[in-house]
Amino acid sequence: xxxxxxxxxxxxxxxxxxxLGNRGPQSKGIVVPFGFWLFVLSDMVLxxxxxxxxxxxxxxxxxxxxxxxxxxxTNVAIETLxxxxxxxxxxxxxxAAKRNNLLWTEIWLLFTGxxxxxxxxxxxxxxxxxxxxxxxxxRSAFLSSFFTxxxxxxxxxxxxxxxxxxxxxxxxxxGFQPHIIRRLLCLSIFWHALDIIWVAIFTIVYLIGTLP
Amino acid sequence: xxxxxxxxxxxxxxxxxxxxxxETISYVxxxxxxxxxxxxxxxxxxxxxxxxxxxxxxxxxxxxxxxGVHLVFFLHITSGPDNANNVLALAFGVLIVFVxxxxxxxxxxHLAANMGPTPEMTNLMTQRG
Numbered sequence: 074x075x076x077x078x079x080x081x082x083x084x085x086x087x088x089x090x091x092x093l094g095n096r097g098p099q100s101k102g103i104v105v106p107f108g109f110w111l112f113v114l115s116d117m118v119l120x121x122x123x124x125x126x127x128x129x130x131x132x133x134x135x136x137x138x139x140x141x142x143x144x145x146x147t148n149v150a151i152e153t154l155x156x157x158x159x160x161x162x163x164x165x166x167x168x169a170a171k172r173n174n175l176l177w178t179e180i181w182l183l184f185t186g187x188x189x190x191x192x193x194x195x196x197x198x199x200x201x202x203x204x205x206x207x208x209x210x211x212r213s214a215f216l217s218s219f220f221t222x223x224x225x226x227x228x229x230x231x232x233x234x235x236x237x238x239x240x241x242x243x244x245x246x247x248g249f250q251p252h253i254i255r256r257l258l259c260l261s262i263f264w265h266a267l268d269i270i271w272v273a274i275f276t277i278v279y280l281i282g283t284l285p
Numbered sequence: 286x287x288x289x290x291x292x293x294x295x296x297x298x299x300x301x302x303x304x305x306x307x308e309t310i311s312y313v314x315x316x317x318x319x320x321x322x323x324x325x326x327x328x329x330x331x332x333x334x335x336x337x338x339x340x341x342x343x344x345x346x347x348x349x350x351x352x353g354v355h356l357v358f359f360l361h362i363t364s365g366p367d368n369a370n371n372v373l374a375l376a377f378g379v380l381i382v383f384v385x386x387x388x389x390x391x392x393x394x395h396l397a398a399n400m401g402p403t404p405e406m407t408n409l410m411t412q413r414g
Contacts, residue, residue: 114378125389239315276348
């Protein structure tokens, strides 16, 4: 009888592990990055609203400059490369951190931050140049939505740079304790996600915006 | 159940979980594919060899492909059973993103056409009648 009931899944023996409910919650090393993954996904929902706004307003230029006159593909290509390499190096930092290699973790985090900084400098230069020629966010609905969308991504990158600096200090001061490793993993999720959002931005805003 | 059973465990998103070599190779392959797709995107946008109206759609497809590369090779979101929670969360996120974007673009593109007649138009019609 016992075997029959067990076969249809109504009960289980003491030694049998039937699933997650039997063993309580997952370890913090799983739950914390999963929770952060949920945050990152909700962040992408936020960006989807900004993309939708941009797509709705891209032709509302009010007689001002249009996408073709403003964007420079060479700049965007360099930005894209910088962020992609930064994302790649961030992965190398995680590999080094998993092996408790302090020197290489710090080196890779430093380069992650440097390439992110290059990206940010190019983006800010572009923004300043646009404002300088009278194409600031108050010029038209198109430019308002452009600065909101791309600026929001830039703000995320800025926050990420501060986080990278913080993690470099924490790894240095506290070593590879479990909670420090968890924070590093969350940082890498955040940084990779920013690169995914940039893929959408350089495609929708810059490349499609500069089609002939 | 002494060995690690993938059906009963989970991995965190973003966590590489193999040997040093295969982990590094995963990131290198991801970087290579991302560079390739980025290069193709910029080429597609610049060339005049392709049919103009199809270029924008092609660029969107390339972008979605590159996002997939990032998810698999950088964030390690795979189809493995230990990744089910991460994939389900991603699927829900993608659903909401598409509803918000396509819904907004659809509605806003038809906004003008679907509005009722303006007062001037109504006035003209009554005059004609």
